[in-house]
Amino acid sequence: MEHAGETPLVGILGGMGPAATVDFYSKLVAATPATRDQDHLKVMIWSDPSVPDRSMAISGEGESPVPALSRGAQALKDAGADFYVVTCNGAHAFLPEVRERVDLEYLSIVDVAAEHLGSLPHVKKAGVLATNATITAQLYQRGLRAVGVDPVLPGVEDQRTVMEAIYAVKSGTLGPTERRALIQVTEWMAAQGADIVLGACTEIPLALDPQESARPLIDPAVLLANRVIHEASSRTGSEMEAF
Amino acid sequence: MEHAGETPLVGILGGMGPAATVDFYSKLVAATPATRDQDHLKVMIWSDPSVPDRSMAISGEGESPVPALSRGAQALKDAGADFYVVTCNGAHAFLPEVRERVDLEYLSIVDVAAEHLGSLPHVKKAGVLATNATITAQLYQRGLRAVGVDPVLPGVEDQRTVMEAIYAVKSGTLGPTERRALIQVTEWMAAQGADIVLGACTEIPLALDPQESARPLIDPAVLLANRVIHEASSRTGSEMEAF
Numbered sequence: 249m250e251h252a253g254e255t256p257l258v259g260i261l262g263g264m265g266p267a268a269t270v271d272f273y274s275k276l277v278a279a280t281p282a283t284r285d286q287d288h289l290k291v292m293i294w295s296d297p298s299v300p301d302r303s304m305a306i307s308g309e310g311e312s313p314v315p316a317l318s319r320g321a322q323a324l325k326d327a328g329a330d331f332y333v334v335t336c337n338g339a340h341a342f343l344p345e346v347r348e349r350v351d352l353e354y355l356s357i358v359d360v361a362a363e364h365l366g367s368l369p370h371v372k373k374a375g376v377l378a379t380n381a382t383i384t385a386q387l388y389q390r391g392l393r394a395v396g397v398d399p400v401l402p403g404v405e406d407q408r409t410v411m412e413a414i415y416a417v418k419s420g421t422l423g424p425t426e427r428r429a430l431i432q433v434t435e436w437m438a439a440q441g442a443d444i445v446l447g448a449c450t451e452i453p454l455a456l457d458p459q460e461s462a463r464p465l466i467d468p469a470v471l472l473a474n475r476v477i478h479e480a481s482s483r484t485g486s487e488m489e490a491f
Numbered sequence: 492m493e494h495a496g497e498t499p500l501v502g503i504l505g506g507m508g509p510a511a512t513v514d515f516y517s518k519l520v521a522a523t524p525a526t527r528d529q530d531h532l533k534v535m536i537w538s539d540p541s542v543p544d545r546s547m548a549i550s551g552e553g554e555s556p557v558p559a560l561s562r563g564a565q566a567l568k569d570a571g572a573d574f575y576v577v578t579c580n581g582a583h584a585f586l587p588e589v590r591e592r593v594d595l596e597y598l599s600i601v602d603v604a605a606e607h608l609g610s611l612p613h614v615k616k617a618g619v620l621a622t623n624a625t626i627t628a629q630l631y632q633r634g635l636r637a638v639g640v641d642p643v644l645p646g647v648e649d650q651r652t653v654m655e656a657i658y659a660v661k662s663g664t665l666g667p668t669e670r671r672a673l674i675q676v677t678e679w680m681a682a683q684g685a686d687i688v689l690g691a692c693t694e695i696p697l698a699l700d701p702q703e704s705a706r707p708l709i710d711p712a713v714l715l716a717n718r719v720i721h722e723a724s725s726r727t728g729s730e731m732e733a734f
Contacts, residue, residue, distance in 0.1 A: 255541060263528065263531065263533070263534070264528055265528040265531070266516075266520040266523075266528065266531045266532075266534075267517075267520055269516075270513060270516050270517045270520055273509075273512075273513050273516070273536075273538075274510075274513045274517075277509040277510055277513055278663075280509075282540075282662070282663065283662040283663075283664075284658075284661055284662060285506065285507055285508040285509065285540040285541075285542070285544070285661050286540055286541050286544075287540070288506065288508070288509045288540035289509075289540070290506070290538070290539050290540065290541060291506070291509075291536070291538040292535070292536065292537055292538070292566070293516075293534070293535065293536035293538065294535055294570075295516075295533070295534040295535070295536065296533050297525075297528040297529055297530070297531035297532070297533065298498060298528075298529050298533060299528070301528070301529075323535070323570050323571075326569065326570070327537075327566050327569070327570060328566075415527070418527055418528050419525070419526040419527060420521075420525065420526075421526075
């Protein structure tokens with residue numbers, strides 16, 4: 249367990265999928281102002297890819313991810329994590345339930361992203377590229393409307409395209425067809441008046457080149473990485489600030 | 492804790508440095524035969540960048556990393572890890588001592604790499620790009636000679652070049668000068684008759700493009716990732732084999 253004055257331990261609950269977990273940790277390391285190993289954050293990653301599929305669960309076609317997520321959160325708490333983040337947007341639909349079982353604070357990727365968009369005066373409409381789980385749970389619809397931003401959601405066919413790209417990342421089979429189709433979805437979002445596109449699934453930045461998105465692509469994982477650094481810094485009282 | 496029949500939990504003791512830990516986990520994910528999240532390994536990463544510098548410790552100029560490494564190994568054991576790996580070659584100089592304190596098996600990156608080279612009949616001499624810690628502890632000199640391979644070590648000046656490149660990766664300041672200097676070290680190794688070059692520090696693959704190495708670059712981290720998959724597979728009795 250951590251004690252006062254010690255470096256905080258940041259918990260990362262990942263594995264959903266593992267490539268997105270690698271990507272998030274990579275962004276966290278890159279955003280940390282450090283000139284040597286010892287300047288970096290102390291992190292524990294619990295990467296459990298066996299967590300049941302969030303989109304299947306929310307549509308009632310699969311088992312609940314809550315027990316597996318709770319085991320992960322408990323492992324992070326037992327090891328002394330001060331707080332944790334979950335590198336899967338869709339999993340956030342289940343976190344309030346996890347929080348009832350495991351008394352450990354988490355920083356929500358949805359809250360961090362919504363707060364950021366709310367601070368950008370030019371953003372009135374945001375395209376949301378996310379899994380069925382995230383959309384069905386209305387995570388970003390609620391989060392964005394609360395800060396005065398209108399969500400632009402894909403139609404049924406485009407949503408299928410988004411899911412195909414996400415699952416292609418998870419299966420390691422992503423190719424030019426999925427990439428191109430995803431770009432077309434961003435073009436449709438731009439036509440609907442979206443000012444930016446939110447990569448609201450941690451696999452999206454692995455499938456969509458920001459240069460090719462029809463509107464600026466905002467990656468909630470990058471925002472979360474910066475918030476983690478800020479939060480860890482405020483707990484040590486150090487001067488660490490994200491780049 | 493894990494029980495019979497459950498998926499094994501792979502422990503990764505990292506943070507030395509964090510970028511090398513990201514790199515190792517990325518290689519592990521890439522090498523895993525998977526078509527969906529749930530096919531991937533369950534992993535716990537303890538990433539503690541505050542572990543005292545291994546090269547400083549071995550030269551008597553810094554404190555021992557054994558207590559910090561032992562805390563990490565204990566956290567992995569407490570969380571139910573079946574075995575663990577350490578994503579830092581130099582830290583292996585201290586692992587026998589850690590093993591006396593924490594009763595959890597580890598797979599040695601040095602053993603895995605030496606065994607692999609011993610199985611390649613054309614490899615008689617291997618250039619070793621490593622930190623001062625790894626070289627002073629003679630980790631690869633002993634490991635390679637045990638399998639009939641002669642290590643080719645850089646001279647004092649070249650070793651300083653290698654260390655500069657490694658610390659530039661750790662500080663995020665790696666540039667063309669360090670990259671070029673490292674390539675020249677591989678050219679010198681080739682002139683000494685090295686058949687391959689061993690990237691025997693987990694930062695080396697982040698600093699040296701395999702295409703630019705004067706001899707084929709062998710990355711012990713890739714070999715270790717494949718061994719981890721094989722080991723986890725043998726513990727589940729599944730058919731999982733590394734790509």
